[in-house]
Amino acid sequence: MAAAAWFSTGKDDPSFMKIAIYPGSFDPVTKGHLNIIQRAARSFDLLVVCVMVNGSKKPLFSADERMSMLREVTANIPNVRVDYSDKMLVEYAREVNATVIVKGLRAVSDFEHEFQMALINHKINPNVDTMFLMAEHQFMYLSSSAVKELGRYDADLSDFLPESIIPLFKKRMKESLGG
Numbered sequence: 681m682a683a684a685a686w687f688s689t690g691k692d693d694p695s696f697m698k699i700a701i702y703p704g705s706f707d708p709v710t711k712g713h714l715n716i717i718q719r720a721a722r723s724f725d726l727l728v729v730c731v732m733v734n735g736s737k738k739p740l741f742s743a744d745e746r747m748s749m750l751r752e753v754t755a756n757i758p759n760v761r762v763d764y765s766d767k768m769l770v771e772y773a774r775e776v777n778a779t780v781i782v783k784g785l786r787a788v789s790d791f792e793h794e795f796q797m798a799l800i801n802h803k804i805n806p807n808v809d810t811m812f813l814m815a816e817h818q819f820m821y822l823s824s825s826a827v828k829e830l831g832r833y834d835a836d837l838s839d840f841l842p843e844s845i846i847p848l849f850k851k852r853m854k855e856s857l858g859g
């Protein structure tokens with residue numbers, strides 16, 4: 681049987697689908713996040729981008745707002761779904777039948793923490809592996825916090841944020857600064 685025929689038969693059965701999760705705060709989604717989403721979506725049947733609760737960060741946007749911005753900027757990628765979870769990541773992975781957690785690595789500084797998290801997650805749920813995608817060089821320095829820092833001033837954000845979310849971002853920054 682030709683490989684292509686075998687593959688398409690397999691995919692009719694959802695248990696054959698290769699599902700990955702890309703978790704994060706996405707407060708807000710940046711062009712760096714979007715680049716990881718576009719690249720990871722090419723390698724899996726389904727990529728679930730999941731807005732996770734991070735107790736140590738006070739977000740600028742609500743979880744619903746972060747999800748709707750993610751939906752807007754990924755609307756043209758058919759195998760991406762956006763979700764929210766306050767569960768433990770590996771627990772959420774089990775629920776959605778994901779076998780891979782995708783992470784973006786910007787610099788050596790990301791590595792130590794991510795390496796530790798990957799080992800812990802794999803220990804808790806050995807069916808889940810973490811795969812890292814290197815940040816593209818033009819997004820290496822980009823983080824949501826850096827964008828929020830820039831947002832305090834009237835800086836041009838078009839290299840950092842998807843065009844469609846810039847107006848909402850600027851409005852929210854103004855409100856948060858009491859302007």
Ligand code: ADP
Pocket residue numbers: 703704705706707710711712713716782783784785786790814815816819820821822823824825
């Ligand atoms: P941050 O608030 O630091 O931007 P998030 O928690 O929203 O981070 O990030 C979610 C995931 O996306 C993490 O795996 C992080 O390493 C990755 N990531 C964040 N920014 C970038 C970027 N510019 N390029 C590649 N990966 C990134």
